[in-house]
Amino acid sequence: MATTTQNPAPAATTAEPKGKRGIKSTGGVMRVFSHGFLALWAAMIILPLLWMILTSLKSNDEVFANPLGLPSSLHFENFGRAWEKAGIGGFFVNTIVVVGGGVFFTMALGSMAAYVLARYQFRGNRFFFYLFVSGMMFPVFLALVPLHSIMDSVGLLDTKYGLIMVYVAYSLPFTVFFLTSFFKTLPHGVAEAAMIDGAGHYRLFFQVMLPMAKPGIISIAIFNVIGQWNQFLLPLVLMPSEENNVLTQGIANIAVKERYDPDFTALMASMVIAMVPILIAYTIFQRQIQAGMTAGALK
Amino acid sequence: MSDTAKVSAPPRRRKSASKRRANWFVASFLVLPVALYLILVLSPFAQAFQFSMTNWNGTNPDYKFVGLENFKKLFTSDLYSVYLIPALKHNAIMLIVVPLAVIALALFFAFMLNVGGKSRGGRMRGVGGSAFYKILFFFPQVLSVVMIGILWQAIYRSDEYGLLNALLAIFGVPLKSSGWVSDPSLVLVMVMIVMVWSSVGFYMVYFSSAMASIPAEIYEAAMIDGSSRVQTFFKITLPLLFDSIRTAWIYLGIIALDGFALVFIMTPQQGGPDHGSEVMGGVMYNFFSNGQAAMACAVGVILFFFTLTLMALSMRLTRRENVEL
Structure with a gap:
């Protein structure tokens, strides 16, 4: 290939066959090369996860005898220990309550705000839009300490209600940003027809626009479920007592305890338990998740 | 009507x-x-x-205004600058190394997926199984940073039961006595590897969709003109993806600054050993949990301006005309 570019004059006459052969051979080398690297990275992702799952099924003695091997028999009691002794069950329930409430109200409030910002012209429309969007740029850690005192002063520190409200507030910027552009793409004709038929603003929103916006709302809801399920810094500061901990916190605590009271297989079992819902959601919705999450970076 | x-x-x-x-x-x-x-x-x-300009401890209602006292203490008192200076240095290293490594790897993989395969009739294709790679590489992105941290902490275990040591043992590499995250000179690198590991897939998918929007005719024209794949990448793909890369840079910068969660979970003494992985978020958290909330806010403010400056700087350095298709 390099020679053809260096000698353009003779190459011009033989460009066709020579070029084709050149492409084919580099394509071959390239294919081996690229498959090699891709397979290497794939192994770097699969191996740790596989190792985690295998370890969660071994006995502690077996882990130390043969860290890489397959389990000789399946020790499901690790999961029992994780669920009962380490309290994963409670953390799991807390997480479901908080994320369920958080995502529901995020979507309700977010779609309301996004709808009026997208489809109504009023004074301050742009101001409110940019007010929300600016929230995507602030680093959360800067707000943590004052947020702790605000929640404390209104008695919502260490409560699920409080954490739900905080999750909603911190999920609004992206939700509003994304749904505003989504509501803008919906056709105006349907809304006009509904208004002519005598629908008020509220009925128009709940019975016409909201059902039409379903695809956008679903992909952002999935995005928020993952984001809120994985949240760590906010609960770390706002949910100090152990019975209120969410999964991420609970598992972080188990990992810290593991240093003093080693139960490696139960730790790995806790990890598997916490990872399963995400894995299922990801497998089912991976297309929407990838679309929703990469859309978040496109601003 | x-x-x-x-x-x-x-x-x-x-x-x-x-x-x-x-x-x-x-x-x-x-x-x-x-x-x-x-x-x-x-x-x-x-x-x-x-x-950040008070002596508030987090709970006392009668705090008073102290001006820039906290900032002065942070930078001058030995007690505090021993945390702050390494933390700033580590954040700066992360802010440069992590985005560079992630973007380079993600671009490379995305290019492989889109045009690394066999070319049929002059048309470049992605490698086989690219859908599978995308699903797999993206997966760490949906995991909590806590899970990632604990998983890698287990991988990096200093005894022979950690995955890394067990794998190295197969190749006959002797056990590293100082461990991985318990070695002050290695710990930051080990944390950054995890950050790169968890982010590459996301940016690969992101760049890959940006690459898919480049018209195939441009590649075909380049092939006919005798351009190699390497040339195609540097002369066509890279310039056309410039905006996506800049966006990725900013987001990765924010992720790098958030490295605290990983450090908190993975490293000994949450920022150690010997402050080897101290980051600004950790310094802040320590002040907060020791009842020095005002100092914590001051650290947050410093970090905020530090971020803002670096962001503005990188925006400035990368400013240029858009390439129109």
Whole structure:
């Protein structure tokens, strides 16, 4: 290939066959090369996860005898220990309550705000839009300490209600940003027809626009479920007592305890338990998740 | 008729009743989300700046204004600068190394997926199984940073039961006595590897969709002109992806600054050993949990301006004309 570019004059006459052969051979080398690297990275992702799952099924003695091997028999009691002794069950329930409430109200409030910002012209429309969007740029850690005192002063520190409200507030910027552009793409004709038929603003929103916006709302809801399920810094500061901990916190605590009271297989079992819902959601919705999450970076 | 119906383009003529109704509607839909956002997101940010100039301990209501005293202490007192200076240095290293490594790897993989395969009739294709690679590589992105941290902590275990040591043992590499995250000179690298590991897939998918929007004719023309794949990548793909890369850089910068969660979980003494992985977020958290909330806010403010400066700088350095297709 390099020679053809260096000698353009003779190459011009033989460009066709020579070029084709050149492409084919580099394509071959390239294919081996690229498959090699891709397979290497794939192994770097699969191996740790596989190792985690295998370890969660071994006995502690077996882990130390043969860290890489397959389990000789399946020790499901690790999961029992994780669920009962380490309290994963409670953390799991807390997480479901908080994320369920958080995502529901995020979507309700977010779609309301996004709808009026997208489809109504009023004074301050742009101001409110940019007010929300600016929230995507602030680093959360800067707000943590004052947020702790605000929640404390209104008695919502260490409560699920409080954490739900905080999750909603911190999920609004992206939700509003994304749904505003989504509501803008919906056709105006349907809304006009509904208004002519005598629908008020509220009925128009709940019975016409909201059902039409379903695809956008679903992909952002999935995005928020993952984001809120994985949240760590906010609960770390706002949910100090152990019975209120969410999964991420609970598992972080188990990992810290593991240093003093080693139960490696139960730790790995806790990890598997916490990872399963995400894995299922990801497998089912991976297309929407990838679309929703990469859309978040496109601003 | 259509005047009243067109909600997005209000009528020129004043229709006070319907206009008032629309305004009420708008207000009723905005009041809750805006209130929640103002109280729980914007006001804490503003208060962080205010508290950074007080001697507040997090609970006492009668704190007083101390000016820039906290900032002075942070930079001059030995007690504090022993945390702060390494933390700033580590954040700066992360801010450069992590985005560079992630973007380079993600671009490479995305290019492989899109044009690394066999070319048929002059048309470049992606490698086989690219859908599978995308699903797999993206997966770490949906895992919590806590899970990632614990998983890698287990991988990096210093005894022979950690995955890394067990794998190295197969190749006959002797056990590293100082461990991986317990070696002060290695710990930061080990944390950054995890950050790269978890982010590459996301940016690969992101760049890959940007690459897919480059018309195939451009590649074909380049092939006919005898351009190699390497040339194609540097002369065509890279310039056309410039905007996506800049966006990725900014987001990765934010992720790098958030490295605290990983450090908190993975490293000994949460920032150790010997402050080898101390980051600004950790310094802040220590102040907060030791009842020095004002100092924590001051650290947050420093980090905020540090970030802002670096962001502005990188925007400035990468400013250029857009390439129009």
